[in-house]
Amino acid sequence: MRELQHVNKYFYKYRYKLLAGILITIVARIFLLFTPELIGNSVDVIDNYRKGITTDIAVVKSELLINILYIIGAAIIGGIFTFAMRQTIIYVSREIEYDLKNEVYQQYQRLSLDFYKSNRTGDLMSRISEDVGKVREYTGPALMYSINTVTLFIIAIFLMFRSAPTLTLYTIIPLPILSYFIYILSKAIHKRSTIVQQWLAKLSTFTQETFSGISVIKSYGIEGSTNSDFDVLAAESRQKNIDLAKIQALFYPLMIFLIGLSNIIVIYIGGKQYIDGEIESLGVIAKFIIYVNLLTWPVATVGWVTSVVQQAEASQKRINEFLKQEPSIKNQNTEPSLIEGAIEFNEVSFTYPDTNIQALNQVSFKINQRETMAIIGKTGSGKSTILDLIGRLYDVTSGEIRIDDTPIKALNLVSLREHIGYVPQEAFLFSDSIKNNIMFGKEDATEEEVIAAAKNADVHKNIKGFSKGYDTVLGERGITLSGGQKQRISIARAIIKAPQILLFDDCLSAVDTETEEKILNNLRKITSGKTTIIVSHRISSVKSADKIVVLDDGQIIQKGNHNTLIDVEGYYKELYLKQLTENQ
Numbered sequence: 062m063r064e065l066q067h068v069n070k071y072f073y074k075y076r077y078k079l080l081a082g083i084l085i086t087i088v089a090r091i092f093l094l095f096t097p098e099l100i101g102n103s104v105d106v107i108d109n110y111r112k113g114i115t116t117d118i119a120v121v122k123s124e125l126l127i128n129i130l131y132i133i134g135a136a137i138i139g140g141i142f143t144f145a146m147r148q149t150i151i152y153v154s155r156e157i158e159y160d161l162k163n164e165v166y167q168q169y170q171r172l173s174l175d176f177y178k179s180n181r182t183g184d185l186m187s188r189i190s191e192d193v194g195k196v197r198e199y200t201g202p203a204l205m206y207s208i209n210t211v212t213l214f215i216i217a218i219f220l221m222f223r224s225a226p227t228l229t230l231y232t233i234i235p236l237p238i239l240s241y242f243i244y245i246l247s248k249a250i251h252k253r254s255t256i257v258q259q260w261l262a263k264l265s266t267f268t269q270e271t272f273s274g275i276s277v278i279k280s281y282g283i284e285g286s287t288n289s290d291f292d293v294l295a296a297e298s299r300q301k302n303i304d305l306a307k308i309q310a311l312f313y314p315l316m317i318f319l320i321g322l323s324n325i326i327v328i329y330i331g332g333k334q335y336i337d338g339e340i341e342s343l344g345v346i347a348k349f350i351i352y353v354n355l356l357t358w359p360v361a362t363v364g365w366v367t368s369v370v371q372q373a374e375a376s377q378k379r380i381n382e383f384l385k386q387e388p389s390i391k392n393q394n395t396e397p398s399l400i401e402g403a404i405e406f407n408e409v410s411f412t413y414p415d416t417n418i419q420a421l422n423q424v425s426f427k428i429n430q431r432e433t434m435a436i437i438g439k440t441g442s443g444k445s446t447i448l449d450l451i452g453r454l455y456d457v458t459s460g461e462i463r464i465d466d467t468p469i470k471a472l473n474l475v476s477l478r479e480h481i482g483y484v485p486q487e488a489f490l491f492s493d494s495i496k497n498n499i500m501f502g503k504e505d506a507t508e509e510e511v512i513a514a515a516k517n518a519d520v521h522k523n524i525k526g527f528s529k530g531y532d533t534v535l536g537e538r539g540i541t542l543s544g545g546q547k548q549r550i551s552i553a554r555a556i557i558k559a560p561q562i563l564l565f566d567d568c569l570s571a572v573d574t575e576t577e578e579k580i581l582n583n584l585r586k587i588t589s590g591k592t593t594i595i596v597s598h599r600i601s602s603v604k605s606a607d608k609i610v611v612l613d614d615g616q617i618i619q620k621g622n623h624n625t626l627i628d629v630e631g632y633y634k635e636l637y638l639k640q641l642t643e644n645q
C-alpha cells in the first residue's frame with residue numbers, strides 16, 4: 062500500500078464527502094439488516110399460531126401486516142441510502158480520477174523531449190487511462206464494498222450470535238473459503254483480461270496503421286496479405302477472449318455453490334438444533350438463511366477487493382515512476398527575461414542521448430539582433446539540431462549558447478520560448494479549425510491579425526477558397542491540406558506571435574519557387590526587426606540572408622554571405638551552380 066499513499070492527499074481533499082459517504086453506507090446496511098429479523102419474526106408469528114400459542118387469527122394477521130409494512134419501509138429507506146452511498150463514494154472516486162489524470166497530464170507537459178523519446182506513446186496513454194482507472198477502482202468501489210462488508214459483517218454476526226451462537230459458527234465457516242476462491246479467481250481474471258487488452262491494443266495499432274497507410278496498401282495491391290495478417294491477429298485475440306470467458310464463467314457457479322453449501326449447513330445444523338430444542342423457534346432458521354445470502358456477496362468482495370487493491374498498487378507504482386521524474390531541461394530562472402535576439406554559439410557540440418549520434422561538433426557562429434542567418438547543408442548534417450538547441454529542447458553536450466550575451470541556461474525558459482517562433486520541418490496541425498490552428502501562436506489574436514498572418518504566409522487565398530473559410534476544420538474529420546498549404550499555415554502560426562527570434566526549418570520545401578519568393582518577400586518585411594534563422598536546401602531561400610553557414614556532418618565548413626560564398630570553391634558554389642542549371 063506504500064505506492065497508494067500518493068492518493069491520500071485526494072482522500073483528504075474530499076474528506077467531508079467521503080465521511081458522509083461512509084456514514085450513509087453504514088445507515089444503508091443497518092436498514093438492510095432489518096429484513097432478516099422481520100422475516101424471522103413473521104415466521105415465528107405463523108409458527109406460534111400453528112403451535113396454538115396464539116389463537117386469535119386477527120392478531121396473527123395484524124402482526125404479519127405490521128412486519129410486512131416494516132419490511133417495505135426498511136427496503137425503501139435502505140434503497141434511498143444505497144443510492145446516496147453510490148452518489149457520494151463513487152462520485153468522489155470520479156473526482157479523484159479526474160484530479161489524478163490532470164496531475165499525470167501536467168507532468169507529461171513538464172517533461173522534456175528526451176522523456177518522449179525513451180517512452181512509447183502507447184505506454185504514456187495507458188498510464189493516464191488504464192492505470193488511473195485501476196486506481197479509481199481502489200478509491201471508489203473497493204472502498205465502498207469494504208465499508209459495506211465490514212458494517213454488514215459486524216452487525217449481522219452480532220445479531221446472529223445473539224440468537225444462535227453455535228449455528229452462527231457453522232454458518233460462517235464456508236465464508237473465508239469463498240473469499241479465498243474469489244481472490245484466486247479475480248487474480249486469474251485480471252491476468253487474462255490484461256492479455257485481452259494487450260491483444261486489443263495490437264489489433265487497434267494494426268488497423269490504425271492500415272487506415273493511415275490505405276493509399277500505399279491499395280496502390281501496391283496488398284489488400285489480400287493485409288487481410289490475412291489481420292486474420293492471424295484477430296484469431297489470436299479471439300482465443301484470448303475465449304480463455305477469459307472460460308474463467309469468468311466459473312465465477313457465478315462458484316458463488317451459487319458456496320451459497321448453496323451455507324444454506325444446506327443452516328438447514329441441516331439449524332434443523333437438528335431445533336429438533337433438539339437448542340433453538341427456540343423456526344424463525345431463527347428462516348432469518349439465518351437470509352443472513353447467509355446477505356453475507357455471501359460482501360464476503361466474496363473481500364477477495365475481489367484484495368485483488369483490486371493489488372492491481373491499484375501496481376498501477377500507482379507505474380504512475381509514481383512518471384510523477385517522480387524531473388524534466389532534464391530545468392528552468393533555472395524564475396524571473397522573466399527580456400529577449401532581444403542576439404544568438405551566439407561557442408564551440409557547441411551535441412550528442413543525442415538516446416542514439417549517441419553526434420549531431421554537432423564544435424559549432425561556433427554569431428547572429429546579431431535583427432540579422433538573418435541561413436543554414437544550408439546536406440541531409441542529416443545537423444541543421445534542425447541547431448534550431449532545437451536555440452529553443453532549449455535539448456541542452457548542449459559541450460560548449461555554450463548565449464542569447465543577448467547571457468548563457469541560455471540562465472534565461473527564464475518560458476520567456477525564451479515565448480520569444481521564439483518556430484516553424485518545424487514537418488508542419489503539424491491540430492484537428493481543429495484553421496483559425497484556431499493559426500491562433501495557437503497567439504491565443505488572444507484578433508480576426509484581422511489572423512488574416513494578416515495568413516496573407517503574409519501567402520495562404521489567405523487558399524483559405525478563402527474553402528466554403529467555411531477560416532472555420533474550416535482540419536484533420537481526420539475535416540479536410541486534408543496539401544503539404545505546401547500545411548507549411549504556410551504553420552508559418553502563419555509562427556509570425557502571428559511576432560516573436561523576437563524566428564526559426565524556419567526547411568519550411569518552404571513543399572511550395573513552388575514563385576510562392577517561395579512571395580513568402581520570403583513578405584517575411585523580409587515582417588521580420589525586419591527580428592532575428593531570423595532559415596534552414597533550407599535551396600539557394601533561392603538563403604541567398605538574401607545577412608549570413609550563411611554551410612554545415613557538413615555536424616561541422617561548419619563554410620561561412621559568409623551569398624556573394625562571398627559563390628566566389629569560392631566549395632559546397633555552396635557547387636549547389637548554386639547545380640540549382641541554377643536545374644532552374645533553366
Ligand SMILES: Nc1ncnc2c1ncn2[C@@H]1O[C@H](COP(=O)(O)OP(=O)(O)OP(=O)(O)O)[C@@H](O)[C@H]1O
Nearest residue numbers: 413415416418420439440441442443444445446447
Ligand atoms: N531526436 C533525435 N534523436 C536522435 N538522433 C537524432 C534526432 N534528431 C536527429 N538525430 C540525428 O542527428 C543527426 C542530425 O540530424 P538533423 O535533423 O539535425 O539534420 P538536418 O541537417 O536537419 O537534416 P535534414 O536536412 O534531413 O532535415 C542525424 O544523424 C539524425 O539521425
